[in-house]
Amino acid sequence: MEILDLDADVLAEHTASITAWLPVRTAPRRIVDLGCGTGAGTLALLRRFPAAEVTAVDSSTAHLHRLREKAAAAEVADRVRIVQADLDASTWPELGTPELVWASASLHHMADPGRTLRQVHDLLAPDGLFAVVELAGFPRFLPKNAPENAPGLEERCHAVLDRHHAEHVPHRGADWGSLLTAAGFTVEDERTVVVDAGPSRTDAVGRYALGSLRRMRGSVAPALTAEDLTALNHLLDTDSPHSILRRGDLTVRTERTVWAARRT
Template sequence: MTQAHQHTTHPGLQHDHHQEHGADAEGQAEILDLDAEVLAEHTASITAWLPLKSDPRRIVDLGCGTGAGTFALLDRFPEAHITAVDTSAGHLQRLRDKAVARGVRERVLTVQADLDDAGWPDLSSPDLVWASASMHHMAHPAHALRNVHDMLAPGGLFAVVELAGFPRFLPEDAPEDRPGLEERCHAATDRFHAEHVPHRGADWGPMLTAAGFTVEGERTIAVNIEGSRSEAVGRYALGSLRRIRGTAAQALSTEDLAALDQLLDTGSPHSILRRDDLAVRTERTVWAARRT
């Protein structure tokens, strides 16, 4: 299920678990692709850290989006086959197209499903389940965790990856005429998400234990990627702030909204794409839990 990264998605962005349509769905998919590109090194480091007893052969990627985790796991485990699950048909088609382009289509099975539904599809008995920026959007996370526990093969591992929140891109003193604008945008969206996405930022350790797992590791990774390292950072910042604007606009002052719109205007001399001081700053936390 896509939790839109709103991936979620989850920039970085957190994934909204309702299916999106048209231009908004396309925009979300582009953000997920940029998230995968910009944060690829950090995702690879998480897959390398997982406390696995042997290389998994059967993997399930829950809330796969356009495939950031899927392809990181395929790269890490060249003998594995992955079942990628999402509620968005568009995202799954994009993932399949990428799999064809990468020459790994025979190693990927896609399943369209909403994991908030009472009945889950048969996902076999995987050795590893991966859920990145998706669990916090579950309406009933305790139920979802029990489902994952029951479907895992004995001794199998469940990796839950979550972000502290939306990434930051601008320096604290930017933009020059409205310093701190980005933080005020985040404050507005945080209020919205506290009401609508109450499990964002949760400590998943106790919930995993309650579902029958043994938590074998927890790690928080600080992300700080300078814009000069990737030209995609500017496009990532642009797309992310465009999505934040939709939630934050009503809570912002007229002056802040005007300054934000200048940043988002690609034809403006103040466009975020013209800045040379961007960076991606966020944190990711991963819990590794075993079915014993």
């Protein structure tokens, strides 16, 4: 869960740029955030649309509890409605008739994305907007020649992870524009946001890199060579002189693609 909060912190500026770009015709008053996680999108949307209320939907009790805490701290709890639901279910709880639906890094987890898109289409108010944000993959943090004892380690880890996702998360990288059109939407615009932040010595970036690589290790470790696994373990050992937290050359490099689709 901490990794979601760090992602929200480190990439807050880019999330704000996406919400500012949304081609809304009138400021929405009712918004649904599907797969809201710990609330990065929910809070960004509340800042962008100060007269709006957001219904935040997620299956995780822990994520929703954290969102409640963050909304209270930001003094916007009265503008957030929390709904715990399984978005893979054939029927959803009552979510109102929103003018804007936001789904960030959630659709690729759906068992049947086509059905989910059709459910969103039926949910939206006429002329409503659906914003789909999807990630190019895990961020990259290290220079290409790092670490010194295993140059290029991060790229090799990403190659293994891509194979893992192809098998276990088949909808990652899907052609969402075509899927949205097939579900009855008109795709009005598409934008790719390139993130290249740093180098930075901020504590948040270091912890974000540490958390991301720890999460990646769980998927890639069995396929790494012994040498690469040892090098990765040294990066993740916060007591090691080779710890990623001790590096001053970290950057955050990733891409996010956004589709703005209209219910017509």
